[in-house]
Amino acid sequence: MRTWQARQELVEYGRRLWLRGFVAANDGNLSVRLDGERVLTTPTGVSKGFMAPDDLLVTDLGGARVEGRGRPSSELPMHLEIYRGRPDVRAVVHAHPPVATAFAVAGIPLDQCLLPEMVVSLGAIPIAPYGTPSTEEIPASIRPFVPRCDAVLLANHGAVTWADSLPGAFHRMETLEHTATITHHALALGHPRSLPAAEVEKLQRLRERYGLTGRVLPCQAAGACPALERPEADEAALVERVTRAVLEALRTRG
Ligand SMILES: [Zn+2]
Numbered sequence: 001m002r003t004w005q006a007r008q009e010l011v012e013y014g015r016r017l018w019l020r021g022f023v024a025a026n027d028g029n030l031s032v033r034l035d036g037e038r039v040l041t042t043p044t045g046v047s048k049g050f051m052a053p054d055d056l057l058v059t060d061l062g063g064a065r066v067e068g069r070g071r072p073s074s075e076l077p078m079h080l081e082i083y084r085g086r087p088d089v090r091a092v093v094h095a096h097p098p099v100a101t102a103f104a105v106a107g108i109p110l111d112q113c114l115l116p117e118m119v120v121s122l123g124a125i126p127i128a129p130y131g132t133p134s135t136e137e138i139p140a141s142i143r144p145f146v147p148r149c150d151a152v153l154l155a156n157h158g159a160v161t162w163a164d165s166l167p168g169a170f171h172r173m174e175t176l177e178h179t180a181t182i183t184h185h186a187l188a189l190g191h192p193r194s195l196p197a198a199e200v201e202k203l204q205r206l207r208e209r210y211g212l213t214g215r216v217l218p219c220q221a222a223g224a225c226p227a228l229e230r231p232e233a234d235e236a237a238l239v240e241r242v243t244r245a246v247l248e249a250l251r252t253r254g
Contacts, residue, residue: 006032006040006166007053013093013170014042018049022095022173027158029073032091032166033083037061041079043070074134081139082162085146088213091166096158097177099184103127104153110179113195113219114186119203122175123149123216130155150214151176164213172214 010030017023017030028048031041039059042048046055057068061083063076079092103110104127111124118124126145131137131154142160145152151161151172161172186192195203200219207216 003034003040003058004053006034007056009166010040010042010056011051011053013166014048014051016170017093017095017173018047020097020174020177022097022177023048024096028093028095029075029079030091030093030166030169031076031079033089034058038066039076039079039083041072041076043068044073045070075138077136077139078142078160081143082146082160085143086162088164089162090164091169092160092162093166093169093173094158094160095173097173097180100125100153100159100177100180101157102184103180104158105156107155109153110176110183111217111219112183112192113200114183114192115179116195116203117175118179118219119195119200119216120207121212121214121216122151122172122179123214124219125149125151125153125159125176125179126217127153127155130157133157148215149217168214 010032014028014030017028022028026045026047029042030048031039034040037060039061040056041059042051043055043057054068055070057070057072058066059072059076060066061080063072063080065072075094078094082089082092100110107127109125109127110118111126113119126149128141128145131141138154141154142152150163151159153159159173159176161169161176163169163172183192204218
């Protein structure tokens with residue numbers, strides 16, 4: 001993709017991120033891999049809703065600026081960690097979508113098979129341990145997840161998604177927040193009902209048949225969750241985890 005085209009696309013998706021309420025003030029950052037050595041990224045201290053193509057910077061894969069004014073986002077090392085670990089990735093989006101971030105704050109991963117798109121396109125979303133923003137702790141916290149999936153919640157912080165294109169990474173963030181919203185509503189209504197294991201297997205076969213390229217962690221339908229290696233596999237366990245988290249929050253609030 002030509003650099004000017006990439007600049008325009010990045011500005012447009014920054015605007016969409018802000019319009020969707022996935023970032024507040026100067027939160028969030030986006031990047032696109034231009035070629036084997038260069039990354040186009042957002043500057044620090046700028047609202048993603050009001051960027052111009054010339055505001056963006058080009059850096060090398062070590063984070064050194066090679067084009068543009070100002071400083072790149074302080075979370076650029078997180079983006080570079082993903083590019084180094086995944087040669088197939090062309091774009092990274094980091095935001096603080098409120099409902100998904102609430103799950104990241106509550107310590108509840110989005111790992112139940114509640115909706116077909118969770119099995120087919122998004123997969124289970126793990127939570128990377130908390131790291132101080134803008135330090136090397138964040139790249140280190142996501143490192144184990146980068147080869148295995150295309151979206152991660154950041155504990156007490158937000159979410160990051162990546163894909164082979166900027167629209168792909170943005171759509172993954174949108175699906176993530178939509179899934180979190182539906183999961184939250186379902187929890188408020190009572191016991192969310194997971195898809196049966198046989199239906200999950202059918203959806204996984206569809207994924208293979210359509211040759212979907214994203215990397216997804218299996219969600220927790222009975223018998224369909226070897227990658228996460230967690231024993232609890234049904235909605236009762238999810239409800240128990242949520243209840244525990246709420247009680248713990250109430251207790252610590254005094
Ligand atoms: Zn952030």
